[in-house]
Amino acid sequence: xxxxxxxxxxxxxxxxxxxxxxxxxxxxxxxxxxxxxxxxxxxxxxxxxxxxxxxxxxxxxxxxxxxxxxxxxxxxxxxxxxxxxxxxxxxxxxxxxxxxxxxxxxxxxxxxxxxxxxxxxxxxxxxxxxxxxxxxxxxxxxxxxxxxxx
Amino acid sequence: xxxxxxxxxxxxxxxxxxxxxxxxxxxxxxxxxxxxxxxxxxxxxxxxxxxxxxxxxxxxxxxxxxxxxxxxxxxxxxxxxxxxxxxxxxxxxxxxxxxxxxxxxxxxxxxxxxxxxxxxxxxxxxxxxxxxxxxxxxxxxxxxxxxxxxxxxxxxxxxxxxxxxxxxxxxxxxxxxxxxxxxxxxxxxxxxxxxxxxxxxxxxxxxxxxxxxxxxxxxxxxxxxxxxxxxxxxxxxxxxxxxxxxxx
Numbered sequence: 005x006x007x008x009x010x011x012x013x014x015x016x017x018x019x020x021x022x023x024x025x026x027x028x029x030x031x032x033x034x035x036x037x038x039x040x041x042x043x044x045x046x047x048x049x050x051x052x053x054x055x056x057x058x059x060x061x062x063x064x065x066x067x068x069x070x071x072x073x074x075x076x077x078x079x080x081x082x083x084x085x086x087x088x089x090x091x092x093x094x095x096x097x098x099x100x101x102x103x104x105x106x107x108x109x110x111x112x113x114x115x116x117x118x119x120x121x122x123x124x125x126x127x128x129x130x131x132x133x134x135x136x137x138x139x140x141x142x143x144x145x146x147x148x149x150x151x152x153x154x
Numbered sequence: 155x156x157x158x159x160x161x162x163x164x165x166x167x168x169x170x171x172x173x174x175x176x177x178x179x180x181x182x183x184x185x186x187x188x189x190x191x192x193x194x195x196x197x198x199x200x201x202x203x204x205x206x207x208x209x210x211x212x213x214x215x216x217x218x219x220x221x222x223x224x225x226x227x228x229x230x231x232x233x234x235x236x237x238x239x240x241x242x243x244x245x246x247x248x249x250x251x252x253x254x255x256x257x258x259x260x261x262x263x264x265x266x267x268x269x270x271x272x273x274x275x276x277x278x279x280x281x282x283x284x285x286x287x288x289x290x291x292x293x294x295x296x297x298x299x300x301x302x303x304x305x306x307x308x309x310x311x312x313x314x315x316x317x318x319x320x321x322x323x324x325x326x327x328x329x330x331x332x333x334x335x336x337x338x339x340x341x342x343x344x345x346x347x348x349x350x351x352x353x354x355x356x357x358x359x360x361x362x363x364x365x366x367x368x369x370x371x372x373x374x375x376x377x378x379x380x381x382x383x384x385x386x387x388x389x390x391x392x393x394x395x396x397x398x399x400x401x402x
Binding site for chain 2: 026
């Protein structure tokens with residue numbers, strides 16, 4: 005008696021264990037996208053529409069925002085979420101269209117480096133920004149007018 | 155009287171121009187476009203025009219077709235830039251004032267004229283285990299039962315005829331032949347959501363891969379290309395949701 009051969013099916017390569025970056029990347033894009041809609045439109049509304057609107061934006065306006073923990077957290081979230089969101093989006097583009105693994109590696113390295121540098125510099129500015137730093141006496145005139153006399 | 159005249163007009167043959175992307179591996183180094191004028195009726199399909207060319211003008215023209223009625227899935231090709239079945243594309247539905255461009259589906263190795271090597275496509279299909287894996291044994295003399303509602307969940311994806319129109323319309327598949335492609339995911343969906351099947355987790359794990367469902371960019375090319383009207387992108391999204399849930 006002959007039996008029907010089992011369906012021809014290539015052995016399934018076991019998925020590598022550990023974090024499934026593609027899955028989490030996909031989830032991250034959707035989650036951060038929803039949060040960014042709120043953060044970015046809130047940012048635009050506060051900066052451009054409320055009060056004097058766009059005319060109110062100057063050095064003092066920005067200095068005032070960074071003196072407030074609320075806006076520090078808001079801008080920090082926006083910075084991290086948006087840069088990682090954008091960098092991950094460009095990473096998927098490279099995955100889709102880079103013709104060789106070498107070129108893809110170089111491009112992804114460049115994307116990672118630029119996002120990392122911008123995140124580090126931006127975070128540094130948000131937490132260390134001081135509109136009225138201590139300066140030598142001959143540079144008092146460079147400070148904004150709202151700074152207390154030193 | 156007017157109706158009679160119209161009927162006569164509809165039955166009249168007219169000439170269309172088909173520009174076909176030819177590739178004869180013994181002769182050509184690269185594919186080239188070749189133009190054919192062919193006399194057809196408005197009730198003819200692109201497949202009929204191809205037959206006329208092959209039978210009356212150039213016997214070297216090569217293409218696949220089997221049933222010629224939209225079921226076997228042999229004659230998917232790119233007609234005027236869209237993946238369709240030649241046997242389901244009526245000539246009267248195309249703009250016949252312009253030449254009609256016909257070429258092989260993209261993303262699979264070209265073998266001859268409109269014939270491509272389907273093996274990478276079927277390899278991805280086999281990889282998702284497109285067959286029933288049931289651990290249960292039905293009662294003696296009975297079949298495994300399923301309610302109408304249980305069947306309706308995956309009814310859409312049972313319609314696939316494996317013509318590859320969807321997979322070869324996918325821009326991710328064009329550049330990354332490792333991607334499983336829409337058709338393989340559709341056929342995984344057909345078993346993942348089948349209440350009689352017990353290996354949903356195995357298939358979900360296979361598709362929860364770097365080259366699995368996460369490569370889908372929801373461009374909807376596959377849904378537009380499907381000659382069976384399967385909502386392919388929706389099926390892929392349902393598989394994504396199932397992967398996130400960890401079960402069907």
